[in-house]
Amino acid sequence: MIISGPTLTQPDRLDQLLAEGLARDPQGPALQDLHTSLSWQQLEERVERLMVAYGALPLQVGDRVASLMPNRLELVIHYLACLRLGLVITPLNYRYVVPEIDHALRVSGAVLLLYHQERLADLQATELAGSLPYGLIRFDDAPTEPSTDGELRFHDMISSSASSTAKATGVEVPELAPEAPAIIYFTSGSTAKPKGVTHSRRSYGATLASLAQAMEYAPGERLMVGCSLAHAAASMYGLAALSVGTTLVVATESDNHSLEAVLHHRQPNLLLMLPAPLMGLMHDRELNPADFAYVRLCISGGDKVPLQLQRDFEASVGFAIDECFGMSECGVATVSPPSGENRIGSVGRVCPGFECCIRDEEGRQLPVGAEGRLWLRSASVMTGYWDNPTATAETIVEGWLDTGDEMRLDDDGYLWFCGRRKQIIVHDGSNICPQDVEDALCEHSAVELAGAIGIHDLMHGENVRAYVTLKEGASVPTVPELISFSRERIGYKAPEEIVVLTEMPLNPSGKVDRVALKAMAAEAPAS
Numbered sequence: 001m002i003i004s005g006p007t008l009t010q011p012d013r014l015d016q017l018l019a020e021g022l023a024r025d026p027q028g029p030a031l032q033d034l035h036t037s038l039s040w041q042q043l044e045e046r047v048e049r050l051m052v053a054y055g056a057l058p059l060q061v062g063d064r065v066a067s068l069m070p071n072r073l074e075l076v077i078h079y080l081a082c083l084r085l086g087l088v089i090t091p092l093n094y095r096y097v098v099p100e101i102d103h104a105l106r107v108s109g110a111v112l113l114l115y116h117q118e119r120l121a122d123l124q125a126t127e128l129a130g131s132l133p134y135g136l137i138r139f140d141d142a143p144t145e146p147s148t149d150g151e152l153r154f155h156d157m158i159s160s161s162a163s164s165t166a167k168a169t170g171v172e173v174p175e176l177a178p179e180a181p182a183i184i185y186f187t188s189g190s191t192a193k194p195k196g197v198t199h200s201r202r203s204y205g206a207t208l209a210s211l212a213q214a215m216e217y218a219p220g221e222r223l224m225v226g227c228s229l230a231h232a233a234a235s236m237y238g239l240a241a242l243s244v245g246t247t248l249v250v251a252t253e254s255d256n257h258s259l260e261a262v263l264h265h266r267q268p269n270l271l272l273m274l275p276a277p278l279m280g281l282m283h284d285r286e287l288n289p290a291d292f293a294y295v296r297l298c299i300s301g302g303d304k305v306p307l308q309l310q311r312d313f314e315a316s317v318g319f320a321i322d323e324c325f326g327m328s329e330c331g332v333a334t335v336s337p338p339s340g341e342n343r344i345g346s347v348g349r350v351c352p353g354f355e356c357c358i359r360d361e362e363g364r365q366l367p368v369g370a371e372g373r374l375w376l377r378s379a380s381v382m383t384g385y386w387d388n389p390t391a392t393a394e395t396i397v398e399g400w401l402d403t404g405d406e407m408r409l410d411d412d413g414y415l416w417f418c419g420r421r422k423q424i425i426v427h428d429g430s431n432i433c434p435q436d437v438e439d440a441l442c443e444h445s446a447v448e449l450a451g452a453i454g455i456h457d458l459m460h461g462e463n464v465r466a467y468v469t470l471k472e473g474a475s476v477p478t479v480p481e482l483i484s485f486s487r488e489r490i491g492y493k494a495p496e497e498i499v500v501l502t503e504m505p506l507n508p509s510g511k512v513d514r515v516a517l518k519a520m521a522a523e524a525p526a527s
Contacts, residue, residue: 001357001365003413008353008379010213012205013243014182017080018044020245024219030242031073032222032249034262038073043080046158050081051173053157057134059112061086061174064184066110068092068101068119071229071252074139074154076238078114079229086176089183090196091230095430097491098125100194104186105129107196107386114139114154178202184386185232185328187431194433196386197232197328206353206379207331211240214351215270215299216338219245222294224268226251226259226277227429232328233301237272246270256284263291271298274429275305276460278321282312292317297338299324301347306458310344323347325417330354330401331380334415346414347407354378357400358409371418374407375400423514425454426461432493434514437466440489441498444482446474449504451512452495455521466495467517469504 013019021030021040030040038046059065065087069075082089090108092101094116105113105128112134115123120138123129129136135152143155182204184196199207215237217223223241225248227234238248249266251259254277262268273281278300281287295317300309301324314320325347326332333356336348350356357365358372366372381401384392395402406418425432437452448471454462466486470476477485479498487494505516 001367001409003350003356003409005350005354005356006213006352008206008210008213010209010244010352012202012209014083014201014205014208015176017083017208017239017243018047020219020243024245028220029222029247031076032247032266033073033252034258034265036073043077046077047080047084049158050077051085054081054085054087055172057112059085059087059134061176062088062180063112063134064088064090064108064110065112065114066090066092066105066108067114067230068094068096068123069114069116069139069230070094071225071250072116072139072141073250074158075114075229076242076248076250077158078154079235079239080242083182084173086174086180088181090186091183091235092186093430094119094228094230095492097489098122102126102128103193104196105132107186107194108184112137117141176201178205179383181383181386187232187328195388195391197382198384198386199380200383203380203382207236208240208243210351210353210378210380211236211332212244214332214335214337215240215297217241217244217246217270220247221269222247222249222266223270223272224249224251224262224266226254226262226271226273231429233326233332233429234272236326236331237299241270256281256287260284260287260291263295264288267294269294269296271295273298273300274461275300275309276428278313279306279309279459282309282316287316289316297322299335301325301332307345308458320344325405325415327401327403329382329395329403330376330378333376333378333403343414345416346410347417348415349413350415353380356409356415358407368409368411371406371408374403374405374415376403377401423453425452425464427454427464427492428460430492432464436490436493437464437486437495438512440486440494441466441468441482443489444477444485446470446477447482449512451504451514451517453514453517453521455497463497464493464495465521466498467501467504467520468498469501 026041027039029037030043031038092104114137117140137152139154179200182201183199186194225234225238229235241248249268251262298321300321305323320342322336324335333354334348336342355377357375360372377400408416434452438450441447441450447468449469451467455465457463482498505513
């Protein structure tokens with residue numbers, strides 16, 4: 001049974017994302033953080049300056065431009081300039097460690113990298129960052145004097161002193177084909193290495209248009225993004241908001257005090273946050289519920305929203321969180337309708353322009369109420385994984401995207417998340433591949449085998465638990481030593497807990513049986 005979302009009527013504004021705000025209220029707020037507010041006109045000017053600077057390098061249509069940045073207003077300016085010039089946005093997870101940075105740069109073939117100065121030591125330790133064709137652009141939170149050593153600095157590129165150059169030079173916007181690539185999101189799959197999810201200008205435009213319509217954004221409202229703009233969800237929600245004249249408010253820090261300050265001073269109407277930081281905010285003793293007075297809608301996803309968080313939020317704010325389901329590969333596919341019924345525990349209904357069906361393992365469509373794998377079809381589905389046609393063919397079959405996630409559909413068209421077919425661990429909204437954890441632990445001289453699984457956690461969605469067996473005769477390491485050892489290699493992906501086994505369960509092919517480990521965890525939680 002195929003279920004269709006509403007007809008997509010929102011226009012695709014990918015080529016003119018700021019046009020609506022500029023036409024309606026050029027001096028009104030477009031982009032804000034706690035301390036800075038840019039009007040639509042000011043934002044437009046900064047985007048044009050950066051376009052001139054990028055054109056002078058000279059970057060060409062189709063060049064991949066990577067970024068390794070925390071949440072900053074300037075990252076949004078960078079995205080907008082790239083979209084207009086036909087440069088391929090390539091955001092890197094800000095939590096990436098050195099090998100992951102190299103992998104993303106290698107796969108994408110990036111020619112330029114915008115980075116925050118606090119990551120300089122990591123970039124110096126990479127193989128590729130120092131040899132990119134157009135080099136690095138440094139971003140400083142507190143820039144001082146202009147660069148005199150030839151180093152590219154972001155603030156120099158968009159400074160007011162560049163205004164005359166931008167006006168004199170003009171900005172020549174190239175003619176861009178709908179099929180041309182627009183953005184590459186790196187995401188973990190069921191293999192050890194992240195793949196580059198590639199959206200064309202057509203698919204990305206459809207993604208933003210569908211989301212703007214589904215969210216019922218209104219001009220003049222304010223959307224606060226409290227999660228990383230390097231991830232698909234936040235960047236998609238944020239750019240979709242700008243496309244219809246909604247102000248984008250960026251939380252540049254994720255601690256409770258900073259989030260509360262932004263809520264208090266910017267008074268957002270819409271809020272996007274991951275479950276873990278939202279739960280932390282709800283449990284902060286200093287939280288003033290009055291700071292949510294202007295919020296009419298709170299969206300959370302990236303993992304199942306815990307029932308306790310729903311209860312705490314509704315008790316404090318007065319209404320429930322709207323859940324959604326999405327993937328880098330297709331954008332936001334389902335959301336609890338803002339002006340409709342919010343069924344607690346459901347990930348909502350199909351978004352505009354999407355079709356969905358539930359299938360069994362043989363690909364047969366299942367009836368309402370049956371649990372099976374969710375398949376999606378939409379103009380917003382990616383064109384494929386960058387330079388990986390084999391993985392693309394496995395995921396997109398006859399125009400349908402296999403999400404790999406178990407769902408069921410109720411009689412009213414609401415979808416209910418039942419579990420992940422892919423054994424990815426989702427911790428604080430970041431995808432962690434079990435094999436990455438296992439490979440890191442197996443580098444230790446005492447470890448023979450390792451298996452990693454996700455353990456449900458109310459705060460973080462899932463925590464990483466690893467099981468290891470040790471080599472006979474090896475010096476026995478302590479659990480804290482093993483955790484520290486893996487953290488040095490894979491950073492935030494390292495396990496929070498490790499269980500030492502005398503024998504590792506293996507599947508018929510001789511590989512670590514993670515399903516058996518899941519069953520073991522359910523029967524005997526770690527002490």
